[in-house]
Amino acid sequence: MDVRYINPFIQGLLDVVAMLGMTSIVRTGLGKKTYLQTENEVNIIIGLTGEVKGNIVFSTPEATAKNIASAMMAGVPVEKLDLISKSALCELANMIAGNSAAKLEGLGVKFNVTPPTLITGKNLLALISQVETLVINFAGNEGPLEMNVALEM
């Protein structure tokens, strides 16, 4: 996977969360996995088609997801991940994907994104691609957040 195509995703996420007021979120790590095996209860998947094909999965513990949803809804406390907070989280993933897509188009790579799907559950194991998955870790006041990027090109 070409590293030039990863930076737009990292920057896309940081730009969007900062725009929404979550300015403490920073990148904390980078790794590689064959499978996305996650302890995180909340996973949002967005697919890509076009000159790059693949899947991106945002993965967070439930507590982080609630904090992010709360931050997006002007600080209203989120006790439970209900429909509105789930919609907010999907919208966040959508904004990040859109923002990253615009940045990638700047590099001459064209693709389309699917609508987000939010998957909640415990002890999830996922195979999101038959190529290796790049894991980018972020953390901030809201808690830890992972972005898994698997691109085929």
Place this chain on the structure above:
Amino acid sequence: MSSTTYIVPFIKAVASVFKDMLGIVVTKGEPVDEGEEFGSQGFAVIVGFTGGWRGRFFLDMPPTAALRLASILTGEEYASPTEEEVLLSAAEIGNVVCGNAVTAVNDAYPGLNIRLTPPSVFVGDGFSMFNVRLSSYSVLMQTEAGPIKINVAVEEGKR
């Protein structure tokens, strides 16, 4: 087009791919009302699409059915649904079903130009899936490998 229109090509694709690729006959299919979230039986293949239709296709089954399908495909026996070949077999079946359905739709409605994402597979206990702002439709089909549930969530995109 109504949400029923969206799922019909996928029902046909499951029936034909299961018969031709796996030798499994779908004996019965009935609609399921899922409400706001789609509840998984424990093992789900997800394929996304973009173009004239934007959305997702879920092929969902109990882990036992995933083991059975992988065994039919490869001739091996598997103990756990998280074994690599089980995940890859299911991904391939999901990919073929979705490719088959979308080819039929693209042929029937020229200009839709629907394209697929690579398949992903999720395994876990009692997880659920939520699509924002998409109308979705589910059908539960009975097969000798176990109950296979499909769900199609679509919005009409730009062509």
